[in-house]
Amino acid sequence: MNNTLWIAVIGTSAMAFTLKFAGHSVPEKWLSHPLIKRINLLIPIALLSALVAVQSVTTKGAIVIDHRLAGLGAAILALVFKRSFPIVVLSAAITSACVYNFL
């Protein structure tokens, strides 16, 4: 059993619930400041974009261009053509697998 994984699972879950429950319990005016609201909309954009980048072109601390980037290209194409989430993920997986297996 890997400790890092268990700590991550339990810690993430505890924090997730704490944040949800806190929202139901704090007075509304604490979090309704426009700046807080705006930053709260922007944080997911920054984090998710960083995750897209890191997961597509890095491996263990190094920049690596490989089959994953082809998959990401397919995902972008699917999104540009307004396809649904499952199609986006599937087209990335299929494209990446083809490049990995056949090129």
Next chain:
Amino acid sequence: MGVSRVSSPTFRDSLSVSVTVGAYGVAFGAAAVANGFSVLQSCLLSLLTFSGASQFAVIGVIGSGGSALSGIATASLLGSRNGLYGVLMAPILKVRGFKRVVAAQITIDESTGVSLSQEPRGLQAMREGFWFTGFGVFIFWNLFTLAGAVGAKAMGDPSAWGLDAAVPAAFLGLVWPRLKNSTDKTLAIVAAVFAIATTPFLPAGLPIIGTALLAVVAGLWVKK
């Protein structure tokens, strides 16, 4: 009582969202296993964390070599919006004790979104939209996570099946609909470039959490 004539469109809205969103659980289950998590750990994340973006984040950070702490921090920053949803939902639901605990656990993008969209149908429909969607997504998300995790376990090499590309594609699918104006798009590109550029120099995980600061800067800058 029960599903009245007035609330049945609410039930339909909730069900369609629940099945569609729940099905993404396959992608999560498969990605979690591809990043080294066991089937049990993958399922526990869906049951206990129950917030898609946070779950993908923690497996993404850990999968790329980050520490447990940076995984938890990234996931929690993404989960902070659920806190804001709670603030919006509390005055609508007006629940206490155990019911509030349950309500908190199912406070996510979809339950809040469907509930708020029911406003023209009245307060009762807003409440039903929240509970139906929250429970619906919970059930389907967890069933599909199990299916994805077990399936991926049986597949072997994740790269041969494209699973290593499915994770960034899932993140992209989550962020894409959020890019509404030029600030959003600029921030997305700057964050991606920052994360790639700092990856060779910073401990794994920090290039991702660090971009939260970029979001704060963008938020302050737009205020002008």
